[in-house]
Amino acid sequence: MKTALVAAVLALLLPVMAKAAQPPAVGVALENYAYPHPVAFLPLEHGGHAVRMAYMDVAPTGPANGRTVLLLHGRNFPAGYWAPTIEALTGAGYRVVAPDQIHFGKSSKLDDVPVRFDRMVEDTAALLDRLKIDRVDVVAHSMGNHVGVRWALAHPDRTGRLVMYGPVGLEDYRLYTPSTPLETLVADDEAKGPDAYLNELMTSYGLTLPRQAMAPFVELREGLKRSGEWPRYARSFAASAVAIRDQPYLQDLPKVAAPVLILAGERDGTAPGKGYAKPEDKPRFGHVLARAQALAPTMKNARVEAFDAGHLLHLERTERFNAAVLAFLGEGR
Numbered sequence: 001m002k003t004a005l006v007a008a009v010l011a012l013l014l015p016v017m018a019k020a021a022q023p024p025a026v027g028v029a030l031e032n033y034a035y036p037h038p039v040a041f042l043p044l045e046h047g048g049h050a051v052r053m054a055y056m057d058v059a060p061t062g063p064a065n066g067r068t069v070l071l072l073h074g075r076n077f078p079a080g081y082w083a084p085t086i087e088a089l090t091g092a093g094y095r096v097v098a099p100d101q102i103h104f105g106k107s108s109k110l111d112d113v114p115v116r117f118d119r120m121v122e123d124t125a126a127l128l129d130r131l132k133i134d135r136v137d138v139v140a141h142s143m144g145n146h147v148g149v150r151w152a153l154a155h156p157d158r159t160g161r162l163v164m165y166g167p168v169g170l171e172d173y174r175l176y177t178p179s180t181p182l183e184t185l186v187a188d189d190e191a192k193g194p195d196a197y198l199n200e201l202m203t204s205y206g207l208t209l210p211r212q213a214m215a216p217f218v219e220l221r222e223g224l225k226r227s228g229e230w231p232r233y234a235r236s237f238a239a240s241a242v243a244i245r246d247q248p249y250l251q252d253l254p255k256v257a258a259p260v261l262i263l264a265g266e267r268d269g270t271a272p273g274k275g276y277a278k279p280e281d282k283p284r285f286g287h288v289l290a291r292a293q294a295l296a297p298t299m300k301n302a303r304v305e306a307f308d309a310g311h312l313l314h315l316e317r318t319e320r321f322n323a324a325v326l327a328f329l330g331e332g333r
Contacts, residue, residue, distance in 0.1 A: 186297030
């Protein structure tokens, strides 16, 4: 009788326990997600909305050299993923500013205002003005290069050196991918479970990291999906995919005056929108290193360094990545 009673109680409790074992819901401003350094906010206005831009402003831990590095994140990752890069830069004497652009990370999310990379440049200028920083060296990753290149063009007098790392945007994706309705992008992302998302990261990015290294980012996404504000987040996130396709910077690369170092992985096959491309077009784009090597000679002062890795060099090859960035920045002393 007791055995039957215990079995009955367990049958009732196990579903509750399973739900409790799930990672907790995460607010769309990542309220329950820790960053490696304190986060502050810059009040802004976007499309009639009061918003806040989150950022980390980290002081040098080594002897200060009087220079500041601006870190510009990619699309799938919040600014907190820069932790090992921040440690290396601050240890070498640099002040580091790492913002989350509006629509990303701990910053405000908007689902009725389009993503505009020119506006991200304006927001970044407002942030640096608030911090009284006149000039920065820039390290941009993935989508962040849409901001980094535009920053260097809009503010050549405030730009020292530019590291274009794993750059998205070295191709005009409009040539290979159709214009996809925002609602389709949202629905497809919603249908993507944790295993599918992890597989997408590992394969499209050509990562050499173990799968478990990506688990925190997958869990973060699953936590966001359990938030009541997930629909707003999903539309905001999808809008950035539209911007990447429709706002190319490729044509402006020869105008960049700052010295440029392009860091690219031999395995990096990042190709935004590839899932919507025609079968015959899919092999034609997403060759990040080859595109970097072809474009560097057309720029005023650019060179390429190749890595035996994928799209997340600062996590896959941390020591070599840090060494390459520090050596390049050091040339500007």
